[in-house]
Ligand code: IPM
């Protein structure tokens with residue numbers, strides 16, 4: 533039976549990078565007889581323009597029916613003025629939560645060819661391979677109540693709520709431990725347990741889950757320290773597990789260790805490994821439409837999709853190898869460019885990966 537993949541290019545650079553990822557996906561589909569059928573729809577601002585909402589019910593139904601979802605990026609100044617509930621980002625949060633995609637895997641791997649592109653010294657980042665496991669459907673991005681209001685004295689105030697239940701913490705902690713088990717068996721749980729009640733529960737539950745993983749070396753770190761350690765000595769980390777907001781922030785930080793946020797793919801998985809795959813970067817409206825965005829994070833997201841949703845390790849490995857070969861050839865988009873390399877645009881990079889994959 534064929535496998536259905538729903539492609540949601542989104543906004544800004546989304547359609548440009550997605551066009552390249554789709555080329556790679558279609559080649560992999562043919563080369564490895566994967567039997568994928570692709571369909572396309574809108575999310576975010578593009579969905580707002582087409583359907584009047586950032587995630588239409590029919591799109592959500594298509595996403596539910598699909599075997600996997602490939603997403604570009606959402607958001608942009610064009611939609612800044614619309615009411616908060618209809619902002620592009622709301623569509624992304626809604627699809628994550630409606631599909632129960634609580635487990636977000638964000639690998640930060642430094643390709644040796646890009647050591648020069650990192651803002652840190654090569655010896656600090658050489659060989660870097662970290663996996664950030666971010667809780668994606670709970671915490672402060674979803675917590676109720678949340679409100680913006682005007683007080684009786686005329687002053688404006690607003691608040692959000694950061695709730696976590698035991699079961700939400702337990703299931704993401706398990707993802708963290710499971711990932712550590714297939715890697716270097718080190719897990720660092722990041723929280724703010726010196727201040728937050730939700731973090732105190734987080735730490736207690738992670739400790740309980742740890743009993744089922746005696747082989748994993750568990751440590752706890754406050755998020756402020758973790759942010760500092762990531763730029764001081766990032767290679768001390770193997771897997772990091774953390775809540776929604778801390779994971780959002782730390783994964784952007786970790787991406788720069790690898791040279792560019794344009795290199796970071798991600799997988800967002802439900803309890804049965806159904807997944808949505810997207811680059812960690814945003815829609816970069818400042819460079820949208822110029823054909824200069826780096827498509828590699830999206831191409832590497834295709835590779836994660838083959839690995840996690842379809843168990844196609846050989847095809848996934850081949851895409852990663854093709855990316856590595858293109859970097860060996862010295863091809864660089866602007867974000868990872870350094871002296872002596874050849875600058876290419878979005879399509880140039882995508883075509884080069886396609887060629888490298890074809891010739892493997
Ligand atoms: C990310 C993004 C999103 C998030 C935004 C666009 C809502 O920053 O995927 O990291 O905060 O999760």
Ligand code: MG
Nearest residue numbers: 780781784812
């Ligand atoms: Mg983010």
